[in-house]
Amino acid sequence: MRMMSTPLVQHVLECFIKPQNSIAKSKQICNLTPWDIAMLSAHYIQKGLLFKKPSPLLNEQDFIENLLEKLKHSLSLTLFHFYPLSGCLVTQKTKDPSSYTIFIDCNNSKGARFIYATLDMKISDIISPIDVPPVVQSLFDHHKAINHDGHIMPLLSVQVTELVDGVFIGCSMNHTVGDGTSYWNFFNTWSEIFQAHDHEHDVPISHPPIHNRWFPEGYGPVINLPFKHHDEFISRYEAPLVRERIFHFSAESIAKLKAKANKEYNTTQISSFQSLSALVWRCITRARRLPYGRKTSCKLSTNNRTRMEPALPQEYFGNSIHTLSAGTATSGELLGNNLGWAAWKLHLAVVNHDDRAVLQSLKEWLESPLIYQLGRYFDPYCVMMGSSPRFNMYGNEFGMGKAIAVRSGYANKFDGKVTTYPSHEGGGGIDLEVCLSPIVMSALESDQEFVNATSVSYHL
The missing domain is CATH 3.30.559.10 (Chloramphenicol acetyltransferase-like domain)
Structure with a gap:
């Protein structure tokens, strides 16, 4: 008997999204606190939401095209407030005096990645099985990436996957940039801006992020790390079968x-x-x-x-x-x-x-x-x-x-x-x-x- 293969997620398009307005020079560098630095070898945060497509749909193609354009535009407006997410990690080393520091360059990068993908499955295929199906892992970008990879990978990647009867919006956010509280404030703000009637101007938001990073008294804003190379503190973790x-x-x-x-x-x-x-x-x-x-x-x-x-x-x-x-x-x-x-x-x-x-x-x-x-x-x-x-x-x-x-x-x-x-x-x-x-x-x-x-x- 021939086994039926599981449908695969197909990437249709990819682009990069930058903040709607330019970032002030005073905000181009974001230093990392001990809490941030400790996350360098952990994985990105990967959380997402599954939605039903509106019913009935007069024109499915128009629906998804309009959704993608509105998501991209509102994401650009959101990144203006959450500008570190559009940056990249930078390591700076000097020999005399010896120093090893890591920070976020908020300006010199491509921005956040945005992916549109399709999957020939239904919502019931995702949420009805007793176990969460492995295909859910494919609904996110940055699979198995660790936070230190933010030197070469976007600090934020959004993957919008169209199912037969639904849409999954999955975000992968670098954990050195923020924790779960920060992640959901970003997601909540993105939703708030998306729902605003006027997308052409600045949209007031309920909970503006505070970017003034906290350091223990007598330390910061630069933490000098006792390393010479990232191999000293980075490892790749492979999850066991669960x-x-x-x-x-x-x-x-x-x-x-x-x-x-x-x-x-x-x-x-x-x-x-x-x-x-x-x-x-x-x-x-x-x-x-x-x-x-x-x-x-x-x-x-x-x-x-x-x-x-x-x-x-x-x-x-x-x-x-x-x-x-x-x-x-x-x-x-x-x-x-x-x-x-x-x-x-x-x-x-x-x-x-x-x-x-x-x-x-x-x-x-x-x-x-x-x-x-x-x-x-x-x-x-x-x-x-x-x-x-x-x-x-x-x-x-x-x-x-x-x-x-x-x-x-x-x-x-x-x-x-x-x-x-x-x-x-x-x-x-x-x-x-x-x-x-x-x-x-x-x-x-x-x-x-x-x-x-x-x-x-x-x-x-």
Whole structure:
């Protein structure tokens, strides 16, 4: 019997988009902070939205041509506000005195890449299978690229892929330029400008990005790195074979988890997200069938903006995140105790991650700069909770109504990576994108504690 081959994404056209207006000379260089530099060996951020085509369509060709032109024009207007995304990375080295610095040249580059592609598949082919199909990785540019590649690759690449009945808009953004908060502020602003009636003039935006990068007192704006060549801190990470699934947790289910965790630990301080993270940590650890004495950990991607004194505004454009080792325990301890015990460990780690802790971690980094290596930074028995259900993902519209799904590319995934999204229905529900080895995923799918907390999410 002949096997049917999976349709391939076909690139139809490619161009480069520059900011609508020229960038002031004072803004042509963007220096990198320790938080930015630490990302040089990680992958680009790859997130995108899947939309239904309007129905009925009188002329499909006119629809896609008009959509592409409007996307390109509004992107150009958006890049005026987010001008570092149109630049490129530059390394500057000197021997006498010895220095090694990396910065963003915001002006001397082609701009952001824009790709129009087609895929002979339907929306149901993307969101109906139990596992996220591998073809989703082809909906993004910069496949397997690391952030240091921003020396020769665009810092932002947008791929618009036309499906039979839908459109996927996927962005790949260099992680040294910004974090998830920065990424979604860019995406939200692009949507806001796209929907504006007047595209010929400057469009007022709700959350203008703040480009004045924050440095610890006594440091910056130039960080001199203790390297002679990028081979000393760059590695190429190849993800292992994993299954990737989207699990939906309703607001009601999460409220029950929170109530259970607080009751079990006789407190009221454990949050909804801490309760959900504790559940995921426990259930994945059980699915891995680790020996009783094996150490396991739960890590949380934490936004430092609100933890600083004074706080950094949410519009701060750049990286301001920390991977918090929120919980560590042996398999026997984690599974021998209840949900509240695990959730309380996560709670304590979060509340203790204050301004003092942030500054201490930066001091340690400056004394011995660390570039995150995906293959070494995360141990094989950890659970890593990334992204945030607080990001405004489903508020983005590009003339096709509300998106029906969020999906991500190959980037920064490994066995134990969990990416969090707001649910499509809103109201406090959360979707989890879970990556696990096939044998562990099968065990998780039959874990009664986990299954009882999940619910079906319908997007069509």
